[in-house]
Amino acid sequence: MPEAxxxxxxxxxxxxxxxxxxxxxxxxxxALAFLAAALGFAAVAWATGNGFYLRLATEALxxxxxxxxxxxxxxxxxxxxxxxxxxxxxxxxxxxxVLRDVAPSFWLAMAAALLAGGVAGLIxxxxxxxxxxxxxxxxxxxxxQVAAKSVYNTRALGASDGLIGIPQVSIGFGxxxxxxADPLSFFLLVLGLTVAAYAGLAYLMDAPFGxxxxxxxxxxxxxxxxxxxxWRYKLAVYVLAACVAALAGALYPMLRGFVSxxxxxxxxxxxxxxxxIVGGVGTLVGPVVGSLLLTALRSVVGSWTEHHLIVVGVxxxxxxxFLRKGLVGALLARLGRRSEQGRATP
Amino acid sequence: MTKTTLLGTAALxxxxxxxxxxxxxxxxxxxxxxxxxxxxxxxxxxxWGLELATKEVNAAGGILxxxxxxxxxxxxxxxxxxTQKAExxxxxxKVDFLTxxxxxxxxxxxxxxxxxxxxxxxxxxxxSDAITTDxxxxxxxxxxxxxxxxxxxxxxxxxxxxxxxxxxxxxxDYEMGRSTVAAFKEAAEKxxxxxxxxxxxxxxxKDYSQYFGQLRAARPSVLYTSTAGNDTVRLLTQxxxxxxxxxLTIVGASGTVTAQNIGAIGKAADGFVTGVGYSAELATPENxxxxxxxxxxxxxxxxxxxxxxxxxxxxxxxAVEKAGSTDTDTLRKAMEGLSWSTPQGTKxxxxxDHQAIQDMYAVRIAADGGGNRFDVVGTVPGDAAIGPDQxxxx
Numbered sequence: 001m002p003e004a005x006x007x008x009x010x011x012x013x014x015x016x017x018x019x020x021x022x023x024x025x026x027x028x029x030x031a032l033a034f035l036a037a038a039l040g041f042a043a044v045a046w047a048t049g050n051g052f053y054l055r056l057a058t059e060a061l062x063x064x065x066x067x068x069x070x071x072x073x074x075x076x077x078x079x080x081x082x083x084x085x086x087x088x089x090x091x092x093x094x095x096x097x098v099l100r101d102v103a104p105s106f107w108l109a110m111a112a113a114l115l116a117g118g119v120a121g122l123i124x125x126x127x128x129x130x131x132x133x134x135x136x137x138x139x140x141x142x143x144x145q146v147a148a149k150s151v152y153n154t155r156a157l158g159a160s161d162g163l164i165g166i167p168q169v170s171i172g173f174g175x176x177x178x179x180x181a182d183p184l185s186f187f188l189l190v191l192g193l194t195v196a197a198y199a200g201l202a203y204l205m206d207a208p209f210g211x212x213x214x215x216x217x218x219x220x221x222x223x224x225x226x227x228x229x230x231w232r233y234k235l236a237v238y239v240l241a242a243c244v245a246a247l248a249g250a251l252y253p254m255l256r257g258f259v260s261x262x263x264x265x266x267x268x269x270x271x272x273x274x275x276x277i278v279g280g281v282g283t284l285v286g287p288v289v290g291s292l293l294l295t296a297l298r299s300v301v302g303s304w305t306e307h308h309l310i311v312v313g314v315x316x317x318x319x320x321x322f323l324r325k326g327l328v329g330a331l332l333a334r335l336g337r338r339s340e341q342g343r344a345t346p
Numbered sequence: 347m348t349k350t351t352l353l354g355t356a357a358l359x360x361x362x363x364x365x366x367x368x369x370x371x372x373x374x375x376x377x378x379x380x381x382x383x384x385x386x387x388x389x390x391x392x393x394w395g396l397e398l399a400t401k402e403v404n405a406a407g408g409i410l411x412x413x414x415x416x417x418x419x420x421x422x423x424x425x426x427x428x429t430q431k432a433e434x435x436x437x438x439x440k441v442d443f444l445t446x447x448x449x450x451x452x453x454x455x456x457x458x459x460x461x462x463x464x465x466x467x468x469x470x471x472x473x474s475d476a477i478t479t480d481x482x483x484x485x486x487x488x489x490x491x492x493x494x495x496x497x498x499x500x501x502x503x504x505x506x507x508x509x510x511x512x513x514x515x516x517x518x519d520y521e522m523g524r525s526t527v528a529a530f531k532e533a534a535e536k537x538x539x540x541x542x543x544x545x546x547x548x549x550x551x552k553d554y555s556q557y558f559g560q561l562r563a564a565r566p567s568v569l570y571t572s573t574a575g576n577d578t579v580r581l582l583t584q585x586x587x588x589x590x591x592x593x594l595t596i597v598g599a600s601g602t603v604t605a606q607n608i609g610a611i612g613k614a615a616d617g618f619v620t621g622v623g624y625s626a627e628l629a630t631p632e633n634x635x636x637x638x639x640x641x642x643x644x645x646x647x648x649x650x651x652x653x654x655x656x657x658x659x660x661x662x663x664x665a666v667e668k669a670g671s672t673d674t675d676t677l678r679k680a681m682e683g684l685s686w687s688t689p690q691g692t693k694x695x696x697x698x699d700h701q702a703i704q705d706m707y708a709v710r711i712a713a714d715g716g717g718n719r720f721d722v723v724g725t726v727p728g729d730a731a732i733g734p735d736q737x738x739x740x
Contacts, residue, residue, distance in 0.1 A: 052437040152521065155525075160450065162454070164455055256455070258458060260424075267424070303431075306381035
């Protein structure tokens with residue numbers, strides 16, 4: 001009984017046993033469709049020589065990584081983090097320092113960011129998980145503010161000016177290599193990493209680990225009765241989210257060549273939460289779709305009027321009121337209804 | 347879109363053969379400046395200054411017979427946004443030049459982007475010394491005075507007006523506040539001032555009276571402060587309530603008392619002196635004409651940012667006409683060492699670090715009753731305020 005409850009909780013889009021092909025949950029179909037669209041976009045952008053849009057899409061995917069880490073906490077575990085930019089910014093600064101001062105090595109930068117994200121996540125997680133609900137949100141917010149202000153006032157880290165001069169690097173994969181300066185290669189690399197992160201996290205969320213998180217979200221008090229230590233799981237997912245955010249952040253200086261304390265500010269954390277809610281909470285693909293959509297929208301509307309923040313705000317409110325499960329959630333609900341109808345009349 | 351671009355390119359090539367294309371095509375200048383948020387008032391002045399100058403240039407036949415077109419994007423005072431917008435202007439809108447960045451971090455990041463895109467940029471607002479010293483870039487020019495020039499000008503005036511002054515320093519406790527105090531202290535000590543002590547109050551302090559004991563015990567004749575915004579309002583009004591403003595000259599950074607907070611400070615701002623690159627009260631015919639045109643167009647007086655941005659278009663026009671094209675390398679050559687006239691007087695772009703040399707002014711606030719004026723009480727020649735060239739990259 002609890003096993004079944006957990007299973008149904010873990011994935012709202014789960015359709016139950018059917019033929020081999022439709023075993024793949026609708027949400028994964030959406031992810032595949034998104035991947036195809038992204039590859040199509042890359043081909044078109046490459047053919048027309050549009051480096052700007054490729055790089056804009058790369059940035060959107062990088063921020064999608066941050067949004068995914070928020071979704072792990074908010075969508076799967078029910079923890080609202082208002083300070084996820086702390087780990088994103090940490091990854092960005094660590095990667096920038098490694099690339100600039102140690103060695104221009106992609107793998108070293110990613111490894112260092114992962115390590116830093118894990119350690120910081122462990123410390124932050126122990127502090128934040130002492131409390132629940134709105135206090136958890138406030139503590140995460142406070143931690144990020146403390147970190148951002150410290151960086152803002154540390155001359156060795158460039159203080160308010162940030163760090164520039166992060167070199168563009170060549171990434172080696174055995175005999176192959178690609179250059180972050182080339183918009184298409186770097187876009188494909190980041191797309192690959194995003195897909196890998198999605199697949200890995202989606203698998204994990206479907207595994208017993210994810211089901212336990214879903215149980216915590218549903219009713220944390222009953223989790224110990226099932227024999228699980230909720231605190232440990234919450235800490236683990238917090239560290240996992242920190243690592244995902246740090247890895248996403250590590251890619252930022254490779255794309256833009258600089259880091260600045262604004263990457264850790266509340267604006268970055270808040271945007272990630274908005275992205276998740278507009279895209280679809282608890283779907284993992286929703287944050288990616290949301291990030292691409294909002295980045296494109298900001299870029300287009302921002303050139304049009306200086307009141308772009310109002311436009312984004314209105315979209316956020318509309319999606320909260322009318323699309324309670326976000327864009328992806330609404331799409332899934334439609335797909336779900338259609339597939340049920342299909343099954344009813346074979 | 348691709349089709350029209352293709353057609354457009356074909357048309358350009360055809361016209362280009364006849365040598366008419368460049369005359370018809372406008373010169374595009376991208377402007378990435380804060381249009382929303384806290385810094386929007388600065389962005390507004392930048393926009394007005396640039397638009398007024400562009401209107402005048404276009405009415406007089408443009409540059410090399412080409413009209414000038416400005417394309418605005420919102421910087422949001424965030425380098426991450428500024429680089430994205432600047433890249434769009436460079437690669438999609440194909441602008442010939444870019445300006446407007448306010449946040450010093452944005453100027454540095456966009457400068458690096460300009461290098462990677464082979465274009466030139468100029469800032470008219472950012473005053474962080476790093477932009478034209480240790481983080482200088484061959485593709486970045488600064489037409490406004492940097493922080494070092496402002497404190498050098500103020501120190502010069504202090505040495506002349508109050509020789510061997512005993513100075514006390516009160517700054518906000520964060521990196522910029524501390525470095526501003528340190529820079530002025532160094533400049534003032536060089537010109538003979540005596541330091542009697544310093545104290546740093548947290549940003550956003552509500553109560554400054556706890557520092558007044560130390561301040562009085564040090565018996566200074568001059569107080570230097572680098573607070574900004576509402577902190578200055580509280581500091582100066584509380585000092586006035588405690589009667590500390592008598593027999594004490596208050597001097598400070600250029601951002602300490604501005605058009606935004608002077609109303610709230612009221613009479614306590616009277617007598618405050620700062621070193622700055624511009625005042626609307628400058629009594630030159632060029633400036634009077636500029637202020638009149640600005641007032642007529644926008645119904646308000648220009649400030650430092652408006653004047654520097656207005657002057658930038660003159661700089662760009664003079665450089666393009668000297669170079670004969672907007673090609674990056676020839677334009678850079680033309681800009682280096684260029685002298686051009688602005689409402690603030692003649693400016694010269696130093697070739698070694700791309701920092702404009704200009705006359706600096708000591709400005710005293712006269713807050714007598716209704717209208718506040720920024721009276722010019724001293725002029726420091728450009729060469730005395732500029733300081734050595736510390737750029738080693740080019």
